[in-house]
Amino acid sequence: MTTTKTADVEGTLEQIYALAGAGADIVRCTCNESAAAEGLAQIVPRSPVPIVADIHFHVEMALAALEAGVHGLRLNPGNLRKPEEIKLVAREAKDRGVPIRIGVNAGSLHPDVYERFGGATPEALVESARVELAYFEEVGFDDVKISVKASSVATMIAAYRLASATFDYPLHLGVTEAGPLPGGLLKGTAGIATLLAEGIGDTLRYSLTANPVEEAWAGRQLLEVLGLRERTGLDLIACPSCGRAEVDVIKVATEAQIALTALDIPIQVAVMGCVVNGPGEARHADLGIAAGKRRGHLFIRGQIIRVVPEDEMVDALVEEAQKIAKEGIEARLAARDASAEAEAAADRAELLDAKGADANNTTQVIDRIRRREQQ
Helix, strand or coil: CCCCCCCCHHHHHHHHHHHHHCCCCCEEEECCCHHHHHHHHHHHHHCCCCEEEEECCCHHHHHHHHHHCCCEEEECCCCCCCHHHHHHHHHHHHHHCCCEEEEEEHHHCCHHHHHHHCCCCHHHHHHHHHHHHHHHHHCCCCCEEEEEEECCHHHHHHHHHHHHHHCCCCEEECECCCECCCHHHHHHHHHHHHHHHCCCCCEECCCECCCHHHHHHHHHHHHHHCCCCCCCCCEEEECCCCCCCCCCHHHHHHHHHHHHHCCCCCCEEEEECCCCCHHHHCCCCCEEEEEECCEEEEEECCEEEEEEEHHHHHHHHHHHHHHHHHHCHHHHHHCCCCCHHHHHHHHHHHHHHHHCCCCCCHHHHHHHHHHHHHC
């Protein structure tokens, strides 16, 4: 959702384009005054993605947003409460073929529903949506999406599970008012990912106290991680480091993350701290590097293609990622250094000889335990 004043057409469009670039497929803008509705009339035809108007208290703003040509409305049942006004908006939306999201929020439930259920319970949230849906059905409107958001992750999850069992409509997921980073990101992910993993949910929004581009980025990343969306950018995996690590893995991974993200290439890259197990553990990665003996073993899909000095590891990853994007993985494998595997094998053998295969000294610990038991 945009954070600009919708009447600020150029500022709002700038943010919409930034959101779309970060992965947003739909953008919501507030429509809280006449100037905002007039702004929407100029924004909608220039937007790269569908625009949803957010309506809270005034039926006039919903009608004005429809007149402005928005692609969808979000109505809050706790704020727009008069049945005849709700049905009027539904009729107008039906005539224009515009869908409506029934956006229930635990913080703004209708007082009657709140009192009847003794608070913003999952049952109360779903009941609020059911009442609104009944008004829509009276006028034959069923182009509906439903959300039952709460700031409590546990309440949100329970509400959506109940909504999924109750309604045969698409569900829009979100933990509302999740707060700033990093806590807001954790709460949003805990709720949204749990439901998506259960097959619940059709659209989503992270509600962060942050630049809204962070919301779009987080949503895109979550969907890619869950395999629900094709990867469009970098997926960097890295080992957590251990006593076997030959470099500062955190430093190298951070530098690689920054450099590779800027390339905007849909690639999975691995940064591993040790050459003994690194290439094998990350053999599924498109590209990776493992450190050892002040050198880095550059590999593609687990096959060593080049050995580079330690201070050139990040540069080597960036260079190879660009070549993969241009030439393809098979071509880069075919162009690998013929001597690289032998060099890598020698490094691994030397490290194993120096440190032993037992990196955690388990054998020595067990021997000490046995000697103590025998005393």
